[in-house]
Amino acid sequence: MSMNYAFKALxxxxxxxxxxxxxxxxxxxxxxxxxxxxxxxxISHHLSLLKQAQMVYDERKGQNIYYSLNTTVFxxxxxxxxxxx
Amino acid sequence: MSMNYAFKALxxxxxxxxxxxxxxxxxxxxxxxxxxxxxxxxISHHLSLLKQAQMVYDERKGQNIYYSLNTTVFxxxxxxxxxxx
DNA sequence: GTAATATTTAGATAAATTCCTAAATATCTA
DNA sequence: TAGATATTTAGGAATTTATCTAAATATTAC
Numbered sequence: 001m002s003m004n005y006a007f008k009a010l011x012x013x014x015x016x017x018x019x020x021x022x023x024x025x026x027x028x029x030x031x032x033x034x035x036x037x038x039x040x041x042x043i044s045h046h047l048s049l050l051k052q053a054q055m056v057y058d059e060r061k062g063q064n065i066y067y068s069l070n071t072t073v074f075x076x077x078x079x080x081x082x083x084x085x
Numbered sequence: 086m087s088m089n090y091a092f093k094a095l096x097x098x099x100x101x102x103x104x105x106x107x108x109x110x111x112x113x114x115x116x117x118x119x120x121x122x123x124x125x126x127x128i129s130h131h132l133s134l135l136k137q138a139q140m141v142y143d144e145r146k147g148q149n150i151y152y153s154l155n156t157t158v159f160x161x162x163x164x165x166x167x168x169x170x
Numbered sequence: 171g172t173a174a175t176a177t178t179t180a181g182a183t184a185a186a187t188t189c190c191t192a193a194a195t196a197t198c199t200a
Numbered sequence: 201t202a203g204a205t206a207t208t209t210a211g212g213a214a215t216t217t218a219t220c221t222a223a224a225t226a227t228t229a230c
Contacts, residue, residue, distance in 0.1 A: 004098060011096030012188085013089060023169060029207055042189055044208055063197050063206050074169040081166060084108060084159040097218080114177055127219055129178055148176050148227050172230085179224065187216070194209065200202090 002054050003080065006073045009053035014038065015046050019069065022056060028064040087139055088165065091158045094138035099123065100131050104154065107141065113149040 009015050018032055033043040047067060050056045057068050094100050103117055118128040132152060135141045142153050 007096050007098075007101065011092050013092075014188090016092065019169065030205095033207095038188095039190065040207070041191080041209080045188080048208085060196085060207095065207065069169065071169055074166060078163070078166045078170065081159060081163045084104065084154065084156055085163065099218090115175095118177095123218095124220065125177070126179080126221080130218080133178085145177095145226085150177065173228100174230100175226100175228080177224105177226080180222085181220100182222105183218100183220085185216100185218080188214085190211105190213080192210085194207100196205100196207080198203100198205080200204100 002073060003076055005049075005053035006055060006077060009049050009055055012046065012049075014043075015050055018043075018046060018050065018067075019055065022067060022069045026066050026068040028066055030064070032067060087158060088161055090134075090138035091140060091162060094134050094140055097131065097134075099128075100135055103128075103131060103135060103152075104140065107152060107154045111151050111153040113151055115149070117152060 014036060017035070021027060021032060021035060029044060029047060030040070032047070033040045036043060047056065047058070050067075051058055054070055054073050057070050059066050059068070099121065102120070106112060106117060106120060114125070114129060114132060117132070118125045121128060132141065132143070135152075136143055139155055139158050142155050144151050144153070
């Protein structure tokens, strides 16, 4: 059940900030990392958890890997929250 | 910032199930615990994290402590998710 | 006030998470 | 093919989390 991974992914503020960044525009792993005071391997790990949660897509373009939002899981989450309204 | 606690609270499936239970009706700590194969102290701990996240209210009535949903944080969360829509 | 019931608090342990450095992989360019 | 750049993978240390048992607190009923 993918919502489980999504909720886990969302529990970390760094990952939520990554999602916020991707809301503005698609970015390479390096560009994303530039927004944090954290090593690239650490950011890479966060990206892999977001990918596991199916909250982002990754696509290689030459040397770079571009990350973008995958909004399908967000819709499921939105439905979950609306129940509590 | 209370959203941080809320996201942390939501990362655990037991806590999400507690919230689901409280969606149906208010319940005592004991009634909630009866829905899980877990000791009462463990459930009590989960309840305290939900309270810290301001996602539930607690109110003592005699020997029992009744838990109920506090939906104000849910509205903030909903707003957060709508941004990704 | 003592016993019974409901719940929480304290303290401990095992597992999961976050972050780091070093090494590996993939791609591009000369 | 060798070197440079972008990114991930591997392995490990420190912290946090989830859970348990035992003890403490609060309330009720006799």
